Amino acid sequence: MTAATAQAQLPPPIKESGQREVFCGLTSIVWLHRRMPDAFFLVVGSRTCAHLIQSAAGVMIFAEPRFGTAILGERDLAGLADANEELDRLVAQLLARRPEIRTLFLVGSCPSEVIKLDLAKAAERLNVQHRGRVTVLNYSGSGIETTFTQGEDGALQALIPLMPRSESKQLLIAGTLADAVEDRLIGLFHKLDIERVATLPPRRSTELPAVGPGTQLLLAQPFLSGTARALIDRGAALIAAPYPFGVEGSRAWLAAAAAAFDIAPAQVAAVLDPLVERGQRALAPQRETLAGKRLFVLPDSQLEIPLARFLSRECGMQLVEVGTPYLDRQLMASELALLPEGTQLSEGQHVENQLQRVEQLRPDLVVCGLGLANPLEAMGIATKWSIELVFSPIHGIDQAGDLAELFARPLRRRTALSFA
Ligand code: SF4
Secondary structure, eight states, X not given: OOHHHHHHTSOOOEEEESOOOOOOGGGGHHHXXXXXXXXXXXXXXXXXXXXXXXXHHOOOEEOOOOSOOSOTTHHHHHHHHHHHHHHHHHHHHHHHHOTTOOEEEEEXXXXXXXXXXXXXXXXXXXXXXXXXXXXXXXEXXXXXXXXXXXXXXXXXXXXXXXXXXXXXXXXXXXXXXXXXXXXXXXXXXXXXXXXXXXXXXXXXXXXXXXXXXXXXXXXXXXXXXXXXXXXXXXXOEEOOOOOXXXXXXXXXXXXXXXXXXXXXXXXXXXXXHHHHHHHHHHHHHHHHHHTTOEEEEOSSSSOHHHHHHHHHHTTOOEEEEEXXXXXXXXXHHHHHTTSOTTOOEEEEEOHHHHHHHHHHHOOSEEEEOHHHHHHHXXXXXXXXXXXXXXXXXXXXXXXXXXXXXXXXXXXXXXXXXXXX
16 A cells, blocks of 8 residues: 555544643654763753753753843843853853763754744854864754753754764654663664764764665654755665564564665565564563554644554554644554544644543543543543653564553553552
């Protein structure tokens, strides 16, 4: 089946635009700073931003810009000069204290005082001040512009101009994966005779992979629209594939890369079939809990469509509605082709409308942002926090059973409660 025919079988997505309840892009720092321990994410923000991530990520916050706002004129301009000086001072202190920092990201946020600061200029200035010692980059994690996974898209895009050029044939996996999962996947690519496998982000911020016309790009995460486009602009070819969630999606993802490197299907089968069999065995008990249950996915992480595809096709769940903050049809083409006919998608967020539909349609399980879980549980509906999916190692054939378990658990808990 082609993507075009399958998409024609889906009704048009419900377009929503209204009140949003999602974490902002700063949240991505939690996993990005673990991934690249020699990078530092300096959030230029307010106390709210500090509260959001300080304890979770242990990152440093440049809090409380101390200048007046609203009155445009000398006071504001003087304030901005102060803010820039303060930023320079903080960065100098930070670099003196932390010699291991090789890449410094200035991360923008929502407060109007911060929006007025030109962080791209600040990064340029700091690069001159600290040339040879550190590379300073900037991107926005502001909740006005980004949902929580888009923060990673912004950070990776900031790295792309620094990637060296290479024409050599290589596979480039984009998107942060848990180290152990990534090691396993790279091991599989080696078994498939794909020797040169690079990753973005790399484990050391200074060891950026090369990119160029020989690069075959494979996305490990579905929320990297800007990153994908920027890598394609640098000459990479995007491999069309579903995302590596579940046995089927992961196998198709690995096989699509193998096809791009002209590996014979028989070799792919020889390497992957034993894994597929094991993965399906691990899925079977979870499928018993999930099959026939009705699933409603609210927009949050941008993992919604691939996960809904996995839960319907491999776990037998019925899709009531699948929401996504933003639908990138190019990056989702292989996923949309695999959704059951008639699946109702929604794009964007309007919390009240969506909660109303949940109430009317009474699904068994709702995947949602943290803030919506309590009201839904109070209505008697089981919930799964979408943010947990971003922090769990869920990619790959070997993880399919654990991934299904994440959805089966809240259903089992609710059954246990109703018998208590
Ligand atoms: Fe800071 Fe804006 Fe995120 Fe709130 S939504 S934590 S103000 S960047």
